[in-house]
Amino acid sequence: MRIDGLVFSYGENKIFDGLTLDLPDLGITAVTGASGCGKTTLFRIIAGFCVPDGGKIDAPRADEISFLFQEDRLFPNLTAAEQIRAVLPRGADTERWLSAVGLSGEGNTRVESLSGGMRRRVALARCMAFGADKKLMLLDEPFTGVDLPTAKSIIGAFREMSVPVIFSTHDTEIIKEADTVTDIEEIMRQRG
Numbered sequence: 001m002r003i004d005g006l007v008f009s010y011g012e013n014k015i016f017d018g019l020t021l022d023l024p025d026l027g028i029t030a031v032t033g034a035s036g037c038g039k040t041t042l043f044r045i046i047a048g049f050c051v052p053d054g055g056k057i058d059a060p061r062a063d064e065i066s067f068l069f070q071e072d073r074l075f076p077n078l079t080a081a082e083q084i085r086a087v088l089p090r091g092a093d094t095e096r097w098l099s100a101v102g103l104s105g106e107g108n109t110r111v112e113s114l115s116g117g118m119r120r121r122v123a124l125a126r127c128m129a130f131g132a133d134k135k136l137m138l139l140d141e142p143f144t145g146v147d148l149p150t151a152k153s154i155i156g157a158f159r160e161m162s163v164p165v166i167f168s169t170h171d172t173e174i175i176k177e178a179d180t181v182t183d184i185e186e187i188m189r190q191r192g
Contacts, residue, residue, distance in 0.1 A: 001025060001046075001136075007054035008038075008045060015041050018055070021187055023180075028159060029166045030178035033185035039168040040070065042184065043138045046166075059136070066131025066163075068139040072123040074111045080122045081107030087130040097125040100157040102150050117145035124154060131163055139167035148173055 006019040015038045023029055031039050044050040048062035059065075074083050080103060081094040088094070098107055101121040111119055124142055131137040137158070143151040148171075155177045158165045167178075175181055 001060075002058040003042075003046075003055065004057075005055035006042075006045070006052055006057070008041060008050065008052045010041075016052075016055075016188075018191065019184075019188065020055075020191075021182060021184075023166060023182060024164065026164055027179035028155060028177070029164070029180040029182060030175045031166060031168045032170065032175060032181060032183045035170070037185045037188070039184055040140055043067070043140050043166075043168065046136075047138055060134070064135040066127050066134045066137045068123060068127040068137070068142050070140045070144070072119050074119060074123060074126075076112070077110065079108050079110050080114070080125075083111065083122050084126050084129045087126055092129075094129070097129040098122075100128060101125045101154050115145075117147070117150075120145045121150070121154070128158065128161065132161060134163060137163055137165045139165065141169060142167050143169065143171065143174055152177055 001023040004020050006016045008016045033039055041050065045052050046057060046059050047065050047067045075086065080098060084094040084097050094107055095104065098104055101124050103118065103121055103125065111122060114122065127137065127139065151174055169175060
């Protein structure tokens with residue numbers, strides 16, 4: 001995936017002014033950089049939620065991407081299994097996805113009864129289920145509230161899916177689990 005000369009502003013605030021970078025088409029890539037450097041904006045542009053002011057992006061189409069927002073965005077009053085069932089064909093196996101995020105047996109639990117970290121894992125399971133046949137998964141701060149051993153296990157589950165994953169994070173231990181690390185701030189600094 002190539003991003004070439006990306007330009008994007010929010011009003012008078014220029015976020016990117018000619019950002020160029022290559023992101024791998026395989027494996028797991030961590031995108032890092034300080035808060036406010038544009039990681040979320042970059043993901044939103046790649047996913048087609050924001051239109052750049054200039055530059056070119058060679059990436060999968062929006063309908064070929066599974067996107068995990070920083071917020072869980074779960075449906076109120078649904079169980080964990082129902083959250084996943086909402087993105088799957090009728091009769092599909094939800095337990096597979098709950099198991100992948102360490103929530104086996106929680107399918108009938110309503111999300112308001114789950115802890116914040118467990119809700120995050122339900123959101124991850126739904127993203128995985130939706131993204132199983134996609135060309136890219138974009139995960140914005142996916143492991144907020146998830147302990148390190150569980151996060152590592154979930155990364156292993158993503159790796160088994162053979163769909164390229166790009167995630168943003170500040171966590172240095174999580175960064176170590178990625179195949180490739182791209183520091184947006186450093187790229188912009190080198191560009192001058």
